Amino acid sequence: MVELVWLIPALPLLGFVVLLVAGKLLVEPRSGWIATTAAGASFLMTLVVFVGLLSRDSHSGERSYELVLFEWLPAGSLHVEAGFLVDPLSVTMALFVSGVGALIHLYSIGYMHGDPKYSKFFLYLNLFLFSMLVLVFGNNLVVTFLGWEGVGACSYLLISFWHHRESAATAGKKAFVTNRVGDWGFMIATFAIWSALGTVTYTEIASSPAMTAATGTAVSLLLFVAAAGKSAQLPLYVWLPDAMEGPTPVSAMVHAATMVTSGVYLLVRMNNVLTDDALIVIAVVGAATALFAALCAVAQHDIKKVLAYSTISQLGYMFLAIGSGAYVAAIFHVITHAFFKALLFLGSGSVIHGMGDEQDMRKMGALRLAMPITAGTFIVGWLAIAGVPPFAGFWSKDEILLAAWEQKNIGPLLWVVGLITALLTAYYMSRQVILVFFGDQRWDEDAHPHESSWTMTTPLCVLAGAAIVGGAINLPLVKDWLVLEHFLEPIFNDPHHFSSGTITKVALALISVCAGIAGISLAVLSWLTRRISTDRLEPDFLENAMYVDSTYARVVDGIGTSGFQGAADIDERVVDGTVDTIGKLTLRLGQLIRPAQSGYIRNYAVGVALGALAIVAFLAWGLLL
């Protein structure tokens, strides 16, 4: 049954083609249902392949199946196939990508109601799902890169979906350009891996001998650059907050649940290439990003911007996990994060939709009465992300903090940063929940908040359920309950094992729960009961994301412009000058030779005669001598 893996990306592609050809002809909800059916069918196929994979024995290495469609690039000693790799990691990723993707497709049917480009939205969404599945199932770096670029392009298309809005168009461009920096890293890393190991296929890379320390670290860092671009880490995160210009389902799907996790997936896939030195860098950057983004989220007013920075922060956690060697923890957090972040985004979309496209939280409040389902599910998501047990987020975040604590070199420092971030996360999410759903109603007169239709609330409920029980896939309490870890074991040559004793684990868990509660309390005291003054809790510095964006703009503008000007000058003076000089020389040469064209045929006759004489003399030379 695993041979059917090709259907998984093919179904959304089929949806894309159908909508491309007949999209304009379809009445409004029909194109949405076609796309959702394609996505849903893809999820079902993923389940089928998953079952098929489970039926294989995990210890004999059978849980790695490659389906090669054709040889894509035969070029000398480089052999790139167009193939799919079915193994625990790819199936895990595909399950939540297609599952959450299908739910978001369903949600979009209601959300995009009334939009003039309704069919086009689903067209892009299906294409995106196809690209993401290709990325996840690719059996070598090049096929993954194909999917990588595909999701980047779809992200651009979807962010600037309402392209008549200049801010949306600019955001799309920004996302694309920033991603490109990451793509550069990906490509160079691929080239380096090929030149060092002679292959780009994952199974062969996994069984290759290690590269030299320098090459390995360089490759690892380049791969991290790629991941930083796609997964919005410092310093390439700047596109993600702006990407909120896109419709909310896009923010949920692309920028929370799926595309931004491709960086994490890439690093986990290439885990045996990553060197220890690079891992430290990754951990530090991940932790720094997590803290930085959490600080920025504290002062945001737009409901989606809070979630955007929250996404960046949670992604930072995932890279912290990778940097500490706990790949399973990273994947675990990817899954739980997909559930609760998609839930939160979709919930915010429901709020925006119900409030008539209002996104400023200062104009909301006490919405739990008007939108009970949305409020309920959103609260579930909030508890999950704040790390309150037994919701899913607690288990995965806790595993990451444990891994950070155990990191060889700077473990405790990383743990402290992670802890502070957890506190801030609890704080800003609580702030958001309070501002939106509790407190006094601050909305305008003409806003009529109402609950959304079943197409929008159903996915919310499903995701809420997943956020509640999602932790069950990797509970650390009993060894057998570490289902995810066992499942993913074949991926790693050298699986990570936690070394702390039970007491340490329990202590760390308790401390993180306390941090969460502290954050929630702080928010409640400030925003709900107004015991603490809120004047200084939203400084401009944080609201403008520490002015990183504007600094980039100024630097690129300043240095960039003068650089370009210099290049233009060189082009004008040197290149054009050379060409012009050659032209002028030719003219001069022509002037010099001009007298030979006297116009007198007798002169020409002389030329002919003397020339003929010369030729005869030359030919006769041999004879005469």
Place this chain on the structure above:
Amino acid sequence: MVDTLIFIVAAVICVTGALGVVLARNPVHSALMLVMTLFGIAVQFVAQEAHFLAAVQVIVYAGAIVVLFLFVIMLLGVDRAQNLEMSFLPIQKWAALLFAAGSLTIVVALIIMVGEPVTGAEAMGGALGGTEDARLLARSLFSDYVYAFELTSLLLVIAVIGAVVLVRKPKVADAVTAGDGGDG
């Protein structure tokens, strides 16, 4: 003995005529000198047993071509001896002399040095000899070289047409002509 004498006399005639063509001031004198050269060549042809060609030479060259030359000279009235018409362009005279000297040297050198194997006058028999040359010529013309023969006949027609077109007086465009019969 007789052969040598004939050759020398004919040669002298040829060269004198040639020099006359080049050096005469009056174009009519040049034409007449040309006739002299042509006759000398005809004599040489006879000496080499190419009788038919000698006859053709006299008839066509001396009889038709030179006459044509004289026609044109008289028609255009350039018979009056005008300017000396020696070389006028700066390097022309020296270039011409260089050509003359160089060519002469090379050709004579070639002839003398390479001439030995070729100049075996004994090989006079064979295909040629006697009065059979017309027959042989005709046979060769109409078998081996028949295509060239046809093409040259075409060439002659073209030349005639070309000449007629070239010398036609251009029509004067007269818008007011009443369409009278007029002179053509």
Place this chain on the structure above:
Amino acid sequence: MEITTGWYLVLGALLFIIGGTGLLIRRNPLVMLMCVELMLNGVNLSFVAFSRTLGDVGGQTVVFFVLVVAAAEVVVGLGLVVAILRRQPGATADDLSLLKG
């Protein structure tokens, strides 16, 4: 002394060279054409000499053709000369210098 082929060849060459030099020196177009005829005659003589030496009638055939072509050439050439000199009676070869670079 024996008149070998070489003598004829030298005579032919001499005629050719005199004709060529004349062509380069003279300016009257008619005289220039006559010099061309001289050159052709020199060549004809050489051909006949070789034809006799090698025993092949092909040389004489070539002479025949040269004769015909020379006739055609003279016709056209004189036509041109007439056309030019009709406009400008005193024209020489040097006056036809419109293609001056």
